[in-house]
Amino acid sequence: MVETYSTTEKIGKLKELFRSLKDEGDHKKALYLRKEFKEFLGQCDALTIARAEQELAKEGFTLQDFRSGCDVHLEMMRESLGQQGTAIPAGHPLTRFQQEHEAIICWINELLEAVRDAQTYSVFGDAKDALKRVEVLTSKLGETENHNIRQENALFPLLERHGISEPPRVMWGEHREMKEMKTKLHQAFETIDASNYLEVLSKMEETALLLEEYFASHTKKEQTILYPIAMRMFSPDEWKEFSDACEELGYFSLEA
Incomplete structure (x- = not known):
């Protein structure tokens, strides 16, 4: 029989589990905590989790404290909140953000392919075309900072x-x-x-791999935590405010 909790009790339990995950150094105990956390998250919605995190922050939880359990949290989001999906209707302002997620991860993957292709040439001059693609994609990823700027100035304030x-x-x-x-x-x-091109390309591959992993994790949290909360809480007037702010800040091209 599954024990039922009030929202307040869920927040308290989540905070307790977050603290335990942060502090537990024993591998076997950590695995048990992961299982317990995973099972309990199935009873919690995104807003409840966000409230628990907010209270922990007020109590002194640092960004690193939250990040220390990030992988565990994300894994559970995929299996619980991720199954719920984010019901975003066609034409909604958040649709553009989802399209950008798809484009960015695609460009990171293409950059990795281009970097690896360039590394197959033993003569620098022969790698010219591959290096040009690396340059284009590196520049394109730089342009995607516009995505984060819109989130920070349009979504986060709301x-x-x-x-x-x-x-x-x-x-x-x-x-x-x-x-x-x-x-x-x-x-x-x-x-x-x-x-130095082979050495530099090797370092770029390492950075691109890290970015790919980081962005995939980050995007999952946006789509399973931030967007469901916004869809649940924002009024029509606030979505209009959000859209207007995005339009003022502009968009990067989705064409590579």
């Missing part, structure tokens, strides 16, 4: 207006880290020449 502050804070921190990765890719490419 969530915070409704008292949802911790998820945007975590996402904002991840935006900064991904921006650093994109900058690192651009700066690395700028140093390429005939004497």
Whole structure:
């Protein structure tokens, strides 16, 4: 028989589990906690999880504390909240963000392919076409910062207006880290020449792999946590405010 909890009790239980996951160093106990957390998340919606995170933040939980359990949290989101989906009607302002998610992950994958292709040439001059593709895709990923800027200036303020502050804070921190990765890719490419191109491409591949993993994780949290909360809480007037802010900030092209 599944025990039932009130919303307040769910928040308290989630906070207890978050603390335990952060502090547990024993591997076997951690596996048990993962199982318990996974089972309990099946009883919680995205808003309840966000409220628990917000209360923990007020109690001193740091960004690193939340990130320490990020992988566990994401795994459970895929199997619980992820199954619920985000019912976004055609033409809704969030549809564009989902389209951008698909484009960005595609470009990261294409960059990895181009970097690996360029590494197959033993002569720098022969890698010209592959390197040009690397340059184009690196530049394109730089343009996608516009995606994060719109989230930070159009979506996050509305969530915070409704008292949802911790998820945007975590996402904002991840935006900064991904921006650093994109900058690192651009700066690395700028140093390429005939004497170092294989070494530089190897480092770019490593960074692109990290960005791919990071962005996939980040996107999953947006689509299973942030967007469901926004769909549930925002009024029609707030969606109009959101759309107007996005239009003012502009969009990057989805064409590669």
